[in-house]
Amino acid sequence: MAKILITGGSGLVGTHLSKMLKNAGNEVTHLSRSPDPSGDYPTFTWNLRARFIDEEAFSGVDHIIHLAGAGVADKRWTKDRKKVILESRTAGIRLLHEYVIRLGIRLKSFISASAIGYYGSDTGTEVVTEASPPGDDFLARVVQAWEAEADIFREITTVSKVRVGVVLSEKGGAMVEILKPIKYFLGAPLGSGQQIMSWIHIDDLCRIFQFVMEKELSGTYNATAPNAVTNEALTRLLAKTVNKPLFLPNVPAVMMKLLLGEMSQIVLGGSNVSAAKIQKQGFKFSFTQIDHAVKDLLE
Ligand SMILES: NC(=O)c1ccc[n+]([C@@H]2O[C@H](COP(=O)([O-])OP(=O)(O)OC[C@H]3O[C@@H](n4cnc5c(N)ncnc54)[C@H](OP(=O)(O)O)[C@@H]3O)[C@@H](O)[C@H]2O)c1
Structure with missing residues (x-):
């Protein structure tokens, strides 16, 4: 393998991806700013500021997956x-590239996480595909720079960029954040509640990374389930699943802006992202409906 x-x-x-790839018989190693000696995988140090990577990390490596x-x-x-936010993504790629070239590593592929933020924080209800134009806000510009940096590997190997949607996991991320106030009877949709959340079950996301790697696919792929939902629908479903009432009015957008500043775009905006390209390659989602995904994660 x-x-x-x-x-x-x-x-x-x-964490989820490493387990999946290891269970499939692969050898998995990590690069970390602070390796945990008791961790489950051999972990090597890198330091972006010092432009340092432990060279041992590259020994025999076939694929690099950049999630940092x-x-x-x-x-x-x-x-x-x-x-x-920008440099932790782009400088890491530049440094990896420098080492791979200098050490003459023959990679089968370089796969980078990317994000649906590429399309802009709020693209309304219109379906966006990998061919849609990029947005023009802070995150959209970060994602463009991140993907452009990943493409420097194209001179030596296959490059793919996985535009990750809103990851649903019981261990962290958006779902856990939405559940926190719900558990204290303080849950409510945010802003209009009509912003579209292009979600993906963490298991399907990691299966997409594995699929892209095994098929040595190149280019960009959206990683979002086929049936996106509104913020309000997801909030109501989560409350129902954990048997808590949802009686408060929506949190006004202006309050979110005051609390979070520009970052409020993440929760107040939304986009309806197409999953068709990866499906056309033969990928089959295990979770296409939000109630099925939430039930699997929370019950
Ligand atoms: N979760 C989502 O909903 C979502 C949505 C869209 C895109 N994505 C993208 O997918 C990737 C993985 O997401 P995730 O949810 O697994 O992220 P995460 O839990 O925050 O983990 C990211 C890892 O990056 C490393 N890191 C953190 N700050 C860093 C810094 N300043 N410089 C270098 N490395 C740093 C950390 O590893 P060490 O501490 O071991 O170095 C950390 O474990 C990220 O690039 C994220 O932007 C995620």
Whole structure:
């Protein structure tokens, strides 16, 4: 099987993906800023600021999957934070490329996480595909730079970019954040509640990474389930699933803007993202309906 080096393998997606790839018989190793010696995978150090990667990390590697990046919703978007969000994604790729070239590593593929933020924070109800134009807000510009950086690997190997949607997992991310106020009887849809959330069950997302790797697909692929839902529909479904009432009015958009500043775009905007391209390649989603996905994760 293959030897796969994952950056950001310690994160929400990386943990799930590593397990899936290992269970399929692959050898999985991680690159981390702070390796945990008791972790489940051999983990090597990298340091973007010092432009350092432990060269051992590249020994025998077939594929690199780049997931590392500072959390976009972790802190308010100050000027400094925006720089960290961008550079934690792009500088890592540049550094990996430099080492791969210098060490003469023959990669079968370089796969980078990307995000549906590419299309802009709010594209309304119109269905967007991989061929749709990019947006023009902060995250859209970050994603464009991130994907362009990944393409530097095209001179030596197959490159694919997986435009990740709103990942549903019981271990973290959007679903856990929506559930927090619901559990304290404070849940409510955000803003109009009509913004579209192009979600994906974490298992399907990791299966897409595996699929793209095994088929050595190149180019960009949206990773979102075929049937997106509104923020209100998801909030109501989650409340019902955990048997909590939802009686408060929607949280006004202006309040979200005051609380989160520019970052409020993440929760107030939405996009209806097509899954057709990856399906045309033969990928079959296990979870196409939100109630099925939520039931699987929470029950
Ligand atoms: N989760 C989602 O809903 C979602 C949606 C769209 C796109 N994505 C993208 O998919 C990728 C994986 O997402 P995730 O949810 O697994 O993210 P995550 O849980 O936040 O993990 C990302 C990993 O990146 C590394 N990292 C964090 N800050 C960093 C920094 N400043 N510089 C370098 N590395 C840093 C960390 O690994 P170490 O601490 O071990 O270095 C961390 O475990 C990310 O690029 C994310 O933007 C996720």
